[in-house]
Amino acid sequence: MDFDLTDEQRMLKDSVERLVKDEYSFEQRARYLAEPEGFSRAQWARYASMGLLGLTFDEAFGGSGCGPVETMIVMEAFGRGLVAEPYLATVVLGGSCIRLGGSVAQREAILPHIADGSLLMAFAHAEPQSRYDLADVAASARRDAKGWLLDGAKRVVIHGGSADRLIVSARVSGARRDRAGIALFLVDANAPGLTRRGYLMQDRLRAADIDLSGVRVTDDDVIGVAGEALPLIETVVAQAIAALCAEAVGSMAAAYEETVAYLKVRKQFGVAIGSFQALQHRAVDMLVMVEQARSMALFATMMSAEQDVAERERSMSAAKVQIGQAGRFVGQQGVQLHGGIGMTEECKVGHYLRRLSVIDILFGAAEHHLTQLASAGGLIDAAA
Structure with a gap:
């Protein structure tokens, strides 16, 4: 198997490594961490201008149509610089949920804004009791005439405090650990009934605990088929x-x-x-x-x-x-x-x-x- 990078991948590697070397010294990182959101919005805009935020999205949605190798190249360079910006939360987690499971309308509405740096996302899935079991979801989504009402608690949501929109998992049927019955919903981070408590993690990056009490979403906010999201x-x-x-x-x-x-x-x-x-x-x-x-x-x-x-x-x-x-x-x-x-x-x-x-x-x-x-x-x- 050929593990050599293509010319385009080598150019990406050189440009990202140069960015990290020039813009992410130890002292510069300390200043970024001290900003109100715990990262630099200016750096985030720079990633957008370089095309890093839409790297894996289709060109129709403002991306470059690249794959996991390009993501690996970017993340390895970011690891060298201890980059604080929410690339994992917004692009890898949030963006991939929409890219792989969203409707055409959802992809058109969200992916271009992730790619241009104007939209931050977070993936709210882990719960107090779930540990590492992805199927352990106790948060509930109940149907009514106007759509869905979400209730539950999500913990350690990476960059959840600064996200504009959240992707929230909730159970629409079945017992707590059933593989079937889980749905994903797009939720506005400032929706009524949603509260966020941000904090620093051990590595000085930000996370948040999120509680939902009667948070209303519509059918248009369901990602994929409700109950088949696992x-x-x-x-x-x-x-x-x-x-x-x-x-x-x-x-x-x-x-x-x-x-x-x-x-x-x-x-x-x-x-x-x-x-x-x-x-x-x-x-x-x-x-x-x-x-x-x-x-x-x-x-x-x-x-x-x-x-x-x-x-x-x-x-x-x-x-x-x-x-x-x-x-x-x-x-x-x-x-x-x-x-x-x-x-x-x-x-x-x-x-x-x-x-x-x-x-x-x-x-x-x-x-x-x-x-x-x-x-x-x-x-x-x-x-x-």
Whole structure:
């Protein structure tokens, strides 16, 4: 299989990496995080002007018609810069829900505005009791003469506090963990009966808890067929996992480079500590883990659009296991090799560890996916 990038993909990679290098220094990122929404609207507009926000949308809807490889390229560069803007929430999660499951009218109404940077979205699916079970939905949607009324609670909605519109999952029938009976709704973030409580996560990015009490939506706000949304949710989450794997590789690679650079300048006993063989071995172990993670991120990217659901789920679990374990190792080693300054706010490597820790938890930690993978018989079917 040919893993070489096309000329267009290499141009995209060069332009995004240059943007991150020029516009996302550690000091600039701190200023963006201090802005009211926790990210830079100016940077968001710049992503729009570069075509990054509509990368995977059809050209008819203001996009470029690209695929998961281009998303991987962007997310890896964003991982290097610890980019704070809501690309995952708006483009990968929200945009993919509409791109893959929305009606023509919904795609025409929403995708061009995501692409031009004027619309922010968030995916409100996780609930207090759901843990990592995508089918565990207790929020309800009941039908009346005017449409639908939504009730329930959603938790850890990434960038939910700044979103203009939310994609909310709710149950229209069945028991709480039934696979059937789940629907997705487009909801205005300022709709009556909807309340948001924003907060900082461990990695200093923003999330929100959202409560719905009699929030009214119409039939035009239903994404796809009411009661049959779980396959769409699983597909979108698989693509989000692949994107997060790529982001994690960018963060790990940058953390490794920061650590090696520090080993070359930090002196002890009159020599650079990078000359100590034991520390050289630890740096090599970091590099090995980065490269293993890179391979699994490529694998996740290829398998994110796999039509065989069981095969796709095994692949995503395997990628999450490898990425989670590698991220933990690289982040912790980077902090330890920096010594006492590693976890200070002024040291970048500690921020990489924080982001890698959050990436591990999103959509299932490594331990959860290891259990899922074991239950499914492993990544490779032994009988085959």
